Amino acid sequence: MSEEARHCxxxxxxxxxxxxxLNRTWGNVIATGFGSSVLEIRNGKADWMPFMTPDRSARGLYCTKCGSLTIAPTLGEHRRALGLEP
Incomplete structure (x- = not known):
C-alpha cells in the first residue's frame, strides 16, 4: 500500500x-428467521447489487480515528457492473 493510501x-x-x-453465527441465523444475510449496495437509483454474502468475505481498510470502512468488492458480477473487470 502506498503512503498516500495509508491515510483516510x-x-x-x-x-x-x-x-x-457477514455474521454467520447461529444467533444470527435464528434472529433473521433462517434467512440469508447479504450486504447490498446501489449507485443512485440503480438496482441493488449484492456486495457480500456469508460465504464471501472481503478485504477492507478501517480508519482508526473516524471509523470509516472501505471494503473491496468480492463478487465478480458486481466488479463487472462497476467496470472493474471486462
Missing part, C-alpha cells in the same frame, strides 16, 4: 487492513 480520505488518520464478513 475523510479525516486523514491511519488506515489499517481488516477482513470484513
Amino acid at each position: 480520505s475523510i479525516c486523514g488518520d491511519l488506515l489499517v487492513e481488516v477482513e470484513a464478513a
Whole structure:
C-alpha cells in the first residue's frame, strides 16, 4: 500500500487492513428467521447489487480515528457492473 493510501480520505488518520464478513453465527441465523444475510449496495437509483454474502468475505481498510470502512468488492458480477473487470 502506498503512503498516500495509508491515510483516510475523510479525516486523514491511519488506515489499517481488516477482513470484513457477514455474521454467520447461529444467533444470527435464528434472529433473521433462517434467512440469508447479504450486504447490498446501489449507485443512485440503480438496482441493488449484492456486495457480500456469508460465504464471501472481503478485504477492507478501517480508519482508526473516524471509523470509516472501505471494503473491496468480492463478487465478480458486481466488479463487472462497476467496470472493474471486462
